[in-house]
Amino acid sequence: EPEVTQTPSHQVTQMGQEVILRCVPISNHLYFYWYRQILGQKVEFLVSFYNNEISEKSEIFDDQFSVERPDGSNFTLKIRSTKLEDSAMYFCASSEWPGLYEQYFGPGTRLTVT
């Protein structure tokens, strides 16, 4: 069964450093998403992406965040200058279409900022 994959599974970085989290969505999906979940808290929407551009973003997704689809398979989330409060699990998801179609989540990348 097709699945969303994410690398790395765990990333440790120092405050102020840049990190890139990588995702490979399901191959025939057109919509891609990033979510985060701070330990013990709820899942939070960050951004959705379609046709090589951001379609929706939350107030969390400020100028330090960016997303890119550098080739036909990868979808990346970059955090330019990490802060302690960026420590969280970051989930990538994809769907065939928006609306009623379900989003398939990847296993997540645990980001730890020290």
Place this chain on the structure above:
Amino acid sequence: GQNIDQPTEMTATEGAIVQINCTYQTSGFNGLFWYQQHAGEAPTFLSYNVLDGLEEKGRFSSFLSRSKGYSYLLLKELQMKDSASYLCAVRDPGGYQKVTFGTGTKLQVIP
């Protein structure tokens, strides 16, 4: 914005039925999801409701009342592997992609 309320924790017995409630207050409505999340894992899709009524899928059913801002997830014939958090999530009005999650209900199934 969206405000979503769910009980924090529930306990139920193996083989029994449990109902997990979710209430929401929103400026509009565009559909409601239920997800299951085991500890340390990603959410997995369970159901989607956009119209009033009951949607049944095997041991899991989900109900929606838009006029009451209320949904529930019904789990039948509980199994130990059903121990997980159950997340209610509402699609934001005006868009099809942004989804607001509740804090989740942690269900413990006991023998």
